[in-house]
Amino acid sequence: MPQSPAPPLPSPKERRRLREAKSLSQADLAAKVGVTRETVRSWETGRTSPRGRKREAYAKLLNAVAAEQAAATEAPHKPEPEREPKQTERARTSASTLSTLSTLSTPSSSSSSSSSSSPSSVSGRSRSRSKSSAKRAAKSRTPAPLAAAAAPTTLTAPAANGHIRPLPVRVTKAEAPERQPDLTPAQAFDALCAGCGPGLVRQAYLLTGRRGLAQESVERAFQLAWQRWPEVAVDRDPAGWVRAAAYEYAMSPWHRFRPSQRHPDAPPAQPADRAFLDVLLSLPPAQRRALMLYDGVGLDLPETAAETEASTPAAANRILHAREAIAERLPDLADPEVLHQRLGEVGGAEKLRLPRAERVRTGSEYRARFWTRAAIAFTALIIGATALTLKNAPTHYEPPQAPGRAISGVPPRMGPGPLTYADTTLREKLRAELPNGEERLTPQAK
Known part of the structure; x- marks a missing residue:
């Protein structure tokens, strides 16, 4: 009897988003x-990935949450002017979480002269962050490269500094682009590489401080994305998938053992850029990544926590500690908006080689062929060694030779003793005769 196919599941990011939309914690979902x-x-x-009955129960729960959201989306919406306060309220909630955590994490014994730990400065930063978050939440998100066939009424353009923070460009429906034909996988991948590559290279450079490693990490991330393109193509955020892969490769601790990474790269030319990069690289890797995602890329707090695989309070604490460490050494960057602008300026000042889509696809296919052939060769080597061992192995059991041992009761072997009288007489007779002659050759009887 054929088994029924396993129920489909959304992507890991979508699973977390559906759980948070239902206001369920991981413990609550685990209990269900x-x-x-x-x-x-x-x-x-x-x-x-879940299997069996656990997969069916998990998929049923996620499908129910998705159906509820779809029903809520299909319901008649309010006019557009009333929709913006909700987004603003969500951004203010994220900013209020940061301000609350900053207030709780600020020690009571800190001096009032310190701008990074005083309550007034924290409240000022939270208010500025709430305003910037409200503006950022009101902006439309960048459409995915795979959804380019749709004609949105709001388009996004990359920032002038090359950073991936969407800048809205309002256009009318009459000026909206026409529906484009469906893209092939190679064309969709090229569009993703061209749109996200420059910003990712600059972000990887700010995370590592090494130009070669930044370029290599982005190329490896895009190669991995091309190898798993069926999975990446249906992801809700392909750019986020590639960004997470690039960050993981760039910040891997194993790079310290490579000979090419033993010596630091040449610092930036400007002293201000050099000082800012030194402060940024002095932060712990987790704080550096959370700061880059929140203040550099422009993700909100839940998305930053999801991409760093941390809880929302943990991600907020990392961002706050990173800001305090930067503001302590560079007081001019205490404002989050100034910090975001500074990140874009330092990343855009360096001349970095951008990944080419053709080269990335060719390199990805070459690596896939190489490792496939290496796996086949290794398997053939194991099979050949096993066959040779079976051929030369004995077909029956041969017991080992028992070690020797001493035997008692046998008389010892005697050496030559003294001659008897008959032996002595014979020896004298033999010595008296001639050694050669006719008598020796032809004995005669006497």
Whole structure:
């Protein structure tokens, strides 16, 4: 009897988004499905995938949440002017979370002269962050390259500094582009590489401080994306998928053992850029990545926590500690908007080689062929060694030779003793006769 196919599941990021939309914690979801909290976390990060009845229960719960959201979306909406306060309120909630955590994390014994730890400066930064977050939430998100066939009424353009922060460009429906034909996988990948490559290279450089490693990490991320293109193409955020892969490769601790990474790169030419990069690289990797995603890329707090695989309070604390460390050494960058602008300026000042889509696709296919052939060769080597061992192995059991041991009761071997009288007489007779002659050759009887 054929088994029924396993129910489909959304991507790991979509699983987490649906759970948070239902206001469920990982422990609550684990109790509903009948698993542990660590199992739910591994499902949402993509490390493992549910099977059997657990998969059916998990898929049923996610489908129910998605159906509720779809029903709410299909319901009649309010006019456009009333929709913006909700987005603003969401941004203010994110900013208020940061301000609350900053207030709680500020020690009571800190001096009032310190601008990074005083309550007035924290409240000022939270108010400025709430305004900037409200503006950022009101902006439309960059459409995915794969959804270029749709004609949106709001288009996005890259920032002048090359950073990936969407800048809205309002156009009318009459000026909206016409519907484009469906793109081939290569064309869609090229569009993704051209749109996200420049910003990713600059972000990887700010995270590592190495130009070669930044370029290599972005190329490897795009190569991995091309190898798994069926998975990346249906992802809700292909740019985020590639960004997470590039960040993971760039910040891997194993690079310190490479001979090419033992010596630091040449610092930036400007002293201000050099000082800012030194402060940024002095931060712990987790704080550096969270700061780059929140203040550099422009993600909100839940998306930053999801991409860094951390809880929302943990991500907020990392951002606050990173800001305080930067403001302590560079007081001019205490404002988040100034910090965002500074990140874009330092990243855009360096001349970095941008990844080419053709080269990335060719390199990805070459690496895939190389590792496939290496796996086939290794498997053939194991099979040949096993066959040779079976051919030369003995077909029956041969017991080993027992070690020797001493035997008692046998008389010892005697050496030559004294001659008897008959032996002595014979020896004298033999010595008296001639050694050669006719008598020796032809004995005669006497």
